[in-house]
Amino acid sequence: MTAVVPDFLPEGIDSPDDFSQLDAWWRAANYLAVGQIYLLDNPLLLQPLRAEHVKSRLIGHWGSVPGVTLTYAHLNRVIMREQISMLFVLGPGHAAAALNAASWLEGTYSERWPDVGRDTAGLRALFRQFSFPGGVPSHASAHVPGSIHEGGELGYSLAHATGAALDNPELIVACMVGDGEAETGPLATSWQAPRFLDPSSDGAVLPILHLNGYKIANPTVLSRIPSGDLLALMNGYGWEPIEVSGSDPAQVHSAYAAALDFAVDRIREIRQEDAAGRGPRNPRWPMIVLRTPKGWTGPDKVDGVQIEGSWRAHQVPITDVRGRPEHLHMLDEWMRTYRLEELFEPNGAPAAAIADWHPGGQLRMSANPVAHGQRQRDLRLPSVADHCIEVTTPGSEFAESTRTLGTYLRDALALNRDAKNLLYFSPDEQASNRLDAVFDVTERRWCAEILPGDDHLSRSGRVLEVLSEHLCQGWLEGYLLTGRHGVFSTYEAFAHVVDSMVAQHAKWLHTASEIPWRRTIPSLNYLLTSHVWRQDQNGSSHQDPGFIDHVLSKRPEVARVYLPPDANTLLYVMDQCLRSSGLVNVVVAGKQPALQYLDGPAAREHCEQGLGVWRWASTDSGYAPDVVLACAGDVPTQETLAAAEILRDMVPDIRIRVVNVVDLARLFPPDVHSHGISDDEYTDIFGDTLPVVFAFHGYPWLIHRIMYRRPGHENFHVHGFRENGTTTTPFDMCALNGLDRYHLALAALEHIPALAGRMGDFRQYLLELLAQNRAHTRATGEDLPEIAEWTVTPEPEPTRSK
Amino acid sequence: MTAVVPDFLPEGIDSPDDFSQLDAWWRAANYLAVGQIYLLDNPLLLQPLRAEHVKSRLIGHWGSVPGVTLTYAHLNRVIMREQISMLFVLGPGHAAAALNAASWLEGTYSERWPDVGRDTAGLRALFRQFSFPGGVPSHASAHVPGSIHEGGELGYSLAHATGAALDNPELIVACMVGDGEAETGPLATSWQAPRFLDPSSDGAVLPILHLNGYKIANPTVLSRIPSGDLLALMNGYGWEPIEVSGSDPAQVHSAYAAALDFAVDRIREIRQEDAAGRGPRNPRWPMIVLRTPKGWTGPDKVDGVQIEGSWRAHQVPITDVRGRPEHLHMLDEWMRTYRLEELFEPNGAPAAAIADWHPGGQLRMSANPVAHGQRQRDLRLPSVADHCIEVTTPGSEFAESTRTLGTYLRDALALNRDAKNLLYFSPDEQASNRLDAVFDVTERRWCAEILPGDDHLSRSGRVLEVLSEHLCQGWLEGYLLTGRHGVFSTYEAFAHVVDSMVAQHAKWLHTASEIPWRRTIPSLNYLLTSHVWRQDQNGSSHQDPGFIDHVLSKRPEVARVYLPPDANTLLYVMDQCLRSSGLVNVVVAGKQPALQYLDGPAAREHCEQGLGVWRWASTDSGYAPDVVLACAGDVPTQETLAAAEILRDMVPDIRIRVVNVVDLARLFPPDVHSHGISDDEYTDIFGDTLPVVFAFHGYPWLIHRIMYRRPGHENFHVHGFRENGTTTTPFDMCALNGLDRYHLALAALEHIPALAGRMGDFRQYLLELLAQNRAHTRATGEDLPEIAEWTVTPEPEPTRSK
Secondary structure, X not given: OOOOOOOOOOOOOOXXXXXXXXXXXXXXXXXXXXXXXXXXXXXXXXXXXXXXXXXXXXXXXXXXXXXXXXXXXXXXXXXXXXXXXXXXEEOXXXXXXXXXXXXXXXXXXXXXXXXXXXXXXXXXXXXXHXXXXXXXXXXXXXXXXXXXXXXOOOOOHHHHHHHHHOOOXXXXXXXXXXXXXXXXXXXXXXXXXXXXXXXXXOOEXXXXXXXXXXXXXXXXXXXXXOHHHHHHHHHHXXXXXXXXXXXXXXXXXXXXXXXXXXXXXXXXXXXXXXXXOOOOOOOOEEEEEEEOOOOOOOOOEEOOEEOOOOXXXXXXXXXXXXXXXXXXXXXXXXXXXXXXXXXXXXXXXXXXXXXXXXXXXXXXHHHOHHHHOOOOOOOOOOOHHHHXXXXXXXOOOEEEHHHHHXXXXXXHHHHOXXXXXXXXXXOOOOOOXXXXXXXXXXXXXXXXXXXXXXXXXXXXXXEEEOOOHHHHHHHHHHHHHOOOEEEEEEEOHHHHHHHHHHHXXXXXXXXXXXOOOOOOOEOEEEEEEOOHHHOOOOOHHHOOOXXXXXXXXXXOOOEEEEOOXXXXXXXXXXXXXXXXXXXXXXXXXXXXXXXXXOOHHHHHHHHHHOEEEOHHHOOOOOOOOXXXXXXXXXXXXXXXXXXXXXXXXXXXXXXXXXXXXXXXXXXXXXXXXXXXXXXXXXXXXXXXXXXXXXXXXXXXXXHXXXXXXXXXXXXXXXXXXXXXXXXXXXXXXXXXXXXXHHHHHHHHHHOOHHHHHHHHHHHHHHHHHHHHHHHHHHHHOOOOHHHHXXXXXXXXXXXXXX | OOOOOXXXXXXXXXXXXXXXXXXXXXXXHHHHHHHHHHEOOOOOOOOOOOHHHEOOOOOOOOOOHHHHHHHHHHHHHHHHHHOOOEEEEEOOOOOHHHHHHHHHHHOHHHHHOOOOOOOHHHHHHHHHXXXXXXXXXXXXXXXXXXXXXXXXXOOOHHHHHHHHHOOOOOOEEEEEEEOOHHHOHHHHHHOOHHHOOOOOOOOEEEXXXXXXXXXXXXXXXXXXXXXXXXXXXXXXXXXXXXXXXOOOHHHHHHHHHHHHHHHHHHHHHHHHHHHOOOOOOOOOEEEEEEEOOOOOOOOOEEOOEEOOOOHHHOOOOOOOOOOOHHHHHHHHHHHHOOOHHHOEOOOOOEOHHHHOOOOXXXXXXXXXXHHHOOOOOOOOOOOHHHHOOOOOOOOOEEEEHHHHHHHHHHHHHHHOOOOOOEEEEEOOOOOOOOOHHHHHOOOEEOOOOOOOOOOOEEOOOOEEEOOOHHHHHHHHHHHHHOOOEEEEEEEOHHHHHHHHHHHHHHHHHHHHHOOOOOOOOEOEEEEEEOOHHHOOOOOHHHOOOOHXXXXXXXXXXXXXXXXXXXXXXXXXXXXXXXXXXXXXEEEEOOOOEEEEOOOHHHHHHHHHHOEEEOHHHOOOOOOOOOEEEEEEOHHHHHHHHHHHHHHHHHOOOOOEEEEEEOEHHHHOXXXXXXXXOOHHHHHHHHOOOOOEEEEEOOOHHHHHHHHOOOOOHHHEEEEOOOOOOXXXXXXXXXXXXXXXHHHHHXXXXXXXXXXXXXXXXXXXXXXXXXXXXXXXXXXXXXOOHHHHOOOOOOOOOOOOOO
8 A cells, every 4th residue: 555645735744754653553552452451560671572571361452553543643733833722532432542642642541541640550551451351441441531432332422422423613522433333323313414514513523434444344335436416425425535555654754744734724624714704505525534553563474374565464563472372482572563662661661752742731632521511501491380381170271291391392492502512403293293392482403405385494504413323322422412402302112212322321321420630511302202101103013102111120229119100290291301310211101192190399309209199180199098009101091090980880989099200210229229219109109918910001011010018019900002003093002901991990890899790791891992992993983072082070079077 | 418329229119109008007006106196085086186085194205106106017027028036125115105006006905904905995095094193104114015124214124235145146136225315324335245246146236226316305416416426336346337318208118128128138138147157256237227307297387487307306306285275276186197197997807908917926016925934944953052152160171152053953954955045144253253154165255256265255255254243134134024034153342333224124024024915034143242241352432232132122022032041041042032933132152262061951041041040050949039149141150150160169158059141031011021030930030129239231220121120120120231341351341340250249248237237348358359359350461360260169068957
């Protein structure tokens, strides 16, 4: 390979001589990375390497390290020259050794982790801890200063970088994209970023597509297609690609420096032109295509097999170092090729030539305050009480809960307009999910062409809509990880699209919570609507309530699930979520007209408790009930209340307690989840011998999985989604899954021993009512009016005297 | 818009006059689609529309229908002219009304669903059933003849089309990609297909990117970027784009016909050149960019608001038809614009002009045998016994289970080489997962450039590796849906990337199983390896066993999970999976050296039972045990056996029963899952009052969720992954989660009442052993040799006499 120097070089390109410090820094970083992979001791090679200096389990990824360290060095050169603020996002996250090395050289690693100092002992600690029990992982994680990006699962770097750039107009987010990662779907669609980035209010994203040519065992697609195709691809996505290619360090240094100078100049130009009103509406941002060998500067061949520039450089290039003296010797030789005598003082500190060769203070990418939430501010939030809807009699009127929330979200946006730290994300569903009140005060973000008839589009809109749950999630994560706030509203069933992303984010939050210098970032807030019970328009493909199961499999310290039954509870729940930090909050609420139960004060109290007995719907006052009807979720709550009324009508003497659960985690034992109520509180509500018929929004076993250690769990009978999905009416969906009022009433009756003799009649009566609706549905496509329009009949003041 | 006629038109382009039949067919299809959305009755408009003819709940998606029907018509024209085999994959799956209409016009709908005949009653049924209780969904599902693609969740059409084309060299798979769907990640990376399609052995994929400009409420990105960018994008992905654009039907017919003629000619040319050895190694396949208005031919404006050509045409263009007479009138007028008197006979049959205007027999896209598995053949599979490894004494030697499986998979590939109906898929992990024996007989599929040093790449390789779980899954699904077989091996944690895809596939399988004319397709087989307990190289980001929880939330009729403890059980399990059909089989097995327990015959019997008592590891012969040690998964099995040995040493008189579970579904009650054993069988194994310490591969609550209705469930104590992930040694990972031998032994002792008095000593002893390993691990990075190299000490022949 030869260096390709772009022909559009700016004036005054650095002469090769200027790169001696940069090259030394690069060599130092590479040396430190190799040390992390291999060494337990003897970090400065003061003695010839011996077997006991080397780790017994050699773990790490060398292949992409030299490209990462090279890039870091060249970005530092530009930062020093221009004194600009850059954030670094590392797509090839398994090259964590490179990031550790860079931040150690910049001093931030030792500032953050004082036990890893800038001396021989620190070097030894840096090396030893890497991929070592009790140490740090081999992929970039929250422990790395300046990093916002979990490097374990590939595909999200460019979306994170884009999210970090939003509302950070001074920032350049340099994002290394590995050519392996570039094959993933999320990364592929992340290239669409220029259509959504506003040059006047957002930072710039500078992607650096690193083609080192190989994955674990295969070449990478983008490194093996014709160069013209690759440039066309990047052009097609709206970027201006700049190629840098080579395997001779001196040549590559020249070309890379020129390319980055060009890119940064171009970014400045775009911003200036835009500020002057001269720029195109959707400018073509620069990006870099970097081709360097995999495992560059590492061993060329080992045991006669090609390593450098091949897939074999992916992980540990020289294996079995302890067992084979010639391998040990090869490692020793390799490490000395970096000329460490020029790089380190005898005490292990960086040598003078490189010690200060990095940007100062917060301009170090490893110390960028954006990365550690240091600039984050709490939201100003509107009064919930002001947004509560009137509810005079519980269950007497219908409203769209998410529409009410929309007014609150609108006012939240307005209150934080100047702070610019709140955004909403949705896969083209903000209005369909009835949150369109926000368009009173903002628009949808759109930097591509706008035509007459378009609805609320602008370049500065604060609602980001794109038909990709991956992008919505990735952008929001990037925004949160840099200390801002947001809400992601989406179809419940399709939240599974981001299952793996939320798992990684939850893990990041948990890891970060144990790192003393990381400020807790704002919570990741989901509003799942268009949920399983109201897919009136769609069939079984849109019916899946399992996202909450998935989220609750993550650490209880970070996972929360809320099922507000109506508009006012939804308001209080979302307010709590937006005030929280460090959590994954999942809120499930319907968008369709639904019964409203609690007025503002009652909703507030209910949400504070997280669960509670609804006295107004219960008939057990002062007595142990015959049965507890519990519910969680808006549709199950409606069916439960209707069941209670049916039971009252059928068996007037029956004593029923109605319990509603908003905060699902309240049900966990308190030693499992901090929100869990004590067993005493639990027994006060559910009893320990009472039959409980639980109408649940999701899969029934989620309740069993949460409750199996609770007293009296064997008396729990959970009705929920039994994977009986189809296209039908709202009530018929409940009926198909046994969640309807008649099945719930039947279940309650079946568990009251005193009624055993009358069950035949009861069963016949209730199943007949069910059949009537089914027949009506099949004939008309609608539920019976007495079901579809059912409202709560208020219980008269207690009349029973005993 | 004006029609853009490509300037490379072939000779002899059709004159506009030739399109009258095509246009009539198109109008008929559009009419039928509108009828499905709106009408309950009066399907031929023999009377002026009245309110009662119209559905009360108007549900459906009109916006993309006219582009789909247009495309279907034009593909039919080409098929008739060329007599070629085409399969149609509908990306904008919500346009199901278009597909229903097309197959009804082709006669296949009535052949498959005799109650929907080609007469007035049939028309009425066709209309009425659409998005109606007891009917068919508004998105393309398994009920549509000729369709292989679930249209509910967007993003997978092009991957399915690519999978369908693999090993179908005569086929052209026409794939409509919606411009909304095109924003998803999976679709974006699906454009990479040309780098993997072999012109000599695969069919051609003909993508038709339909830019109708809008999603639900927003424009689409690809419709609003400069046309040059779009063409560059498609070029960059390796396609030759052909643009067709317009809103005047006559013009568009000419342009579309010419474009498709060109495309089909080009496909033929590519194939011929390739057969003659003259073609490029990676030819540039044609694709179509089709720009037509959203809701084309529908109402222009309603209530003064623009509908046609706008986002408002997405769903139902005229709403509240029953309630507003002017809307009813408008609908009547709209439907009559299709001139139905030219389209239908008085008895409802298609009029002569269009009745036969479609390809014949199996050339109808709705009758392509590829779509219904009609050509599928069972696999020829090697003898499992021949591949079993020798196991003389249980637990005495180590082997890599997946490496053994690799030899079986290699031979399976060889046996079906001529049938070409078996492929393996992996995100660059086939070799890393130790399945590289397959490369003795095949290579990795690679149509881009090949360089010296590449490892087993060829254009005809039968292992498809790409760093995208979405592509692996989507390609495999397309391959299975067209009746072939495959295995997807991947990292356990990252299987979550395809959570939503497997959910949709499971739903498809269940729906299809209820459709009498659909042949059951081969099962979707996962091999999850590099699992949670052996992430020696990686940290918590790679540790997540929750994919099996997700799969088991789907219908029990289709979901299976296997946890073979060693190589021979893995062989028998995978053999069973490859012989099965209609299922989602998840097999979890480690790739690291691990203890081997069962020889061939024992493994076979154990797999047939699905679970069982391991007598050779138990000390309860003839007596009720003091404790049952159950286990599922390779690492939990090892720790359980070690715990049993520790217990034997500590309390020689203790009676232990060891139970191993391979088929997790055996634990379900039999009324929940057909694999569930009876409560009697269950009690024979686990007792109903015995303490059971269950060492489980995954999250502990999965066992509780499966078992909560089993007798004695309250005595179950499950140890599994408690989301304590980190970078550490294999044993330390177990210890962190309480799954190690010492914690298991401790748990067993704690639940034996007779030992209560000695627990203090026991606890101290066992925790001391744990602490010793931890200290060793922290010092050396390794587990103590007596743990890492532990093997089973065979129990001497029973000596206890009582």
